Amino acid sequence: MGSAPVAAGPGTVRRISLRDAPGVVPLARDFARQALHDWGWLPAQGADRRAAAEDVLLVVSELVTNACLHAEGPEDMTIGFGGKVLRVEVTDRGAGSPAPRTPHRAGRPGGHGMFIVQRLCLDWGVVRTPGVSGKTVWAELGAPG
Template structure:
């Protein structure tokens, strides 16, 4: 199946995806947020018709910011952002070359500066995790959020 046919089949099932390559880019956190915002507009999540839809879109932008920021702080920066959606879920993936394992800081202390990124991701998302490809360095940190009603 050609790439065009695969994309058409995914669109027919309601799945759409966009990728952003960060290599050679600077200012990657605002770049990632702008890219995600453009995807949300293209997919009809923005402008939001209701407060719940606006909150869902803001949650996506916050998760994108947190995952990209973590890649900058702990993994020499991100390589790629994938944002994909179907009718029920939006998935955010940030790939980097880091070997570390992200985890919410425990115990979480709200008044302490820093260390809130994965706690925020954990609280906002349906699920999240880390995917590693055997034989390759780096990882992909992914998170899934529910689509607004």
């Protein structure tokens, strides 16, 4: 798990404030869906492109839901596209660090979010700024072929 900056050029990074927003998970998904549309991921032509867009929306849902459940809620979300890699970042006020539950048991309720993120993403990690409360959880997904 590294801490690379958003790998995107000018005009390909979008940010939304999620602090105290009602319906924060659907709001974040709608924001990501619009970015995917603007960047040509949607409407998806073919199964691979559709799966890639659905993976991004699922990762957005999982990261924002984790911030709601475990980190006092999300502050903002950034989504950036740099040609081959799409990066999602969710900043929250929490002190803990997300981790896939191990051992992973598919039949157990709850605790699947970071396992899903780990399986769908090229990489993910946590960035903290010294002297600032909270953290940014990021995840990177490959662009469809």
